[in-house]
Amino acid sequence: MNKRFPVYDICSLSDAQDEDILVSRFAPYLQVHQNLKLPHKHNFYHLVLFTEGGGTHAIDFEQYPVLPYQIYFMIPGQAHSWSFEEHVDGYVINFSVPFLESFLLKHDHLEQYSFFNGIPDRSVINIPEAFRASIIDLFENILQEAAQPQQQTTDMVRTLLLQLFIKVGRIVGPRQTPSVTGYNYTLLKNFQKLVEANYHILKLPKQYAELLFITPNHLNALSNNLLQKPAGEVIRERVALEAKRLLINFDLTITEIAQRLNFADNSYFSKFFKKQAGLSPEEFRNKIKNATI
Incomplete structure (x- = not known):
């Protein structure tokens, strides 16, 4: 390891x-x-x-x-x-x-x-x-x-x-996906790939829309149609998931994790995480620690 x-x-x-x-x-x-x-x-x-x-x-x-x-x-x-x-x-x-x-x-x-x-x-x-x-x-x-x-x-x-x-x-069985044109489906898949590659740097839908050469409204419509959630939520969920994955590494401090995810400061990261996960980074980490004792 x-x-x-x-x-x-x-x-x-x-x-x-x-x-x-x-x-x-x-x-x-x-x-x-x-x-x-x-x-x-x-x-x-x-x-x-x-x-x-x-x-x-x-x-x-x-x-x-x-x-x-x-x-x-x-x-x-x-x-x-x-x-x-x-x-x-x-x-x-x-x-x-x-x-x-x-x-x-x-x-x-x-x-x-x-x-x-x-x-x-x-x-x-x-x-x-x-x-x-x-x-x-x-x-x-x-x-x-x-x-x-x-x-x-x-x-x-x-x-x-x-x-x-x-x-x-x-x-x-086959994937159940709403009816959507091949072009729009390709756009959405490219959005998901871009989020996976850039979630720690780019956190706004308009930034991804620019990379896809479409408007933010178009991107949100695609995301809502296929994923039943706005593009911003897709980005936030991916950032929060990575935060959870990093928090299981007890050698990393909360500040180091915030820096890896490009948050301006520890306080902003903690507020973001609590809103997404329902508890603070420290509380989440303690919950994981207690579960492994």
């Missing part, structure tokens, strides 16, 4: 030398990595299928019960923690950002799946009974293939992963 940030890479979680993929049964993975119950982040894609056990897990500070035949998906940068109450087992797969991108001509392939959009409520899926056996078979095939020293093993794992994503995608 990086000493300054609670961010893990695949190499730090595996005895294997493969920097792009880790596949394991969950019980032995958990036994080796007990420290992962504390809040932390990954710089890779992470998915777990529970087959037995109980307790809770949190994704970006949203709590979910651990249930058998529940699968969750996480994208790089999300914060995560576990609190198990009994023996837990299943499967875990970690893969790097380039792992599938280097295999596919369509580099944004994963974006078409709603469970890879970074929204926790869409990323935790309870598998219906009728599909459980086939999902388990896919995880078993991935596990067995990953252990093989044969040629093209990595490509076979990639192929099986894509089958898994397609099958889960069919289970959850």
Whole structure:
């Protein structure tokens, strides 16, 4: 784990030398990595299928019960923690950002799946009974293939992963989005990408509208139509989420976090955070600390 940030890479979680993929049964993975119950982040894609056990897990500070035949998906940068109450087992797969991108001509392939959009409520899926056996078979095939020293093993794992994503995608169904032209939908996706890249610097809708060569009113209309919230709220939510992620790093002071997010001073940051999260940065951090004791 990086000493300054609670961010893990695949190499730090595996005895294997493969920097792009880790596949394991969950019980032995958990036994080796007990420290992962504390809040932390990954710089890779992470998915777990529970087959037995109980307790809770949190994704970006949203709590979910651990249930058998529940699968969750996480994208790089999300914060995560576990609190198990009994023996837990299943499967875990970690893969790097380039792992599938280097295999596919369509580099944004994963974006078409709603469970890879970074929204926790869409990323935790309870598998219906009728599909459980086939999902388990896919995880078993991935596990067995990953252990093989044969040629093209990595490509076979990639192929099986894509089958898994397609099958889960069919289970959850297509994205439900309001009717909107292709041009406007592309504008909104570009806005979201710009927010992801610049939220710590640009905090006003008009700044993003200028980058998109549209008016602020047009941007707000797009955001309200597709996301049911104004563009300003999209920006504020992303800033508040990053603040929460930084607050789990207890080595950073509140002032340092405010500076990283380009707030004029600590007081302004604290007022912003309390309005968004309902409690002060100090109260939020103490809540996290108490939960990990």
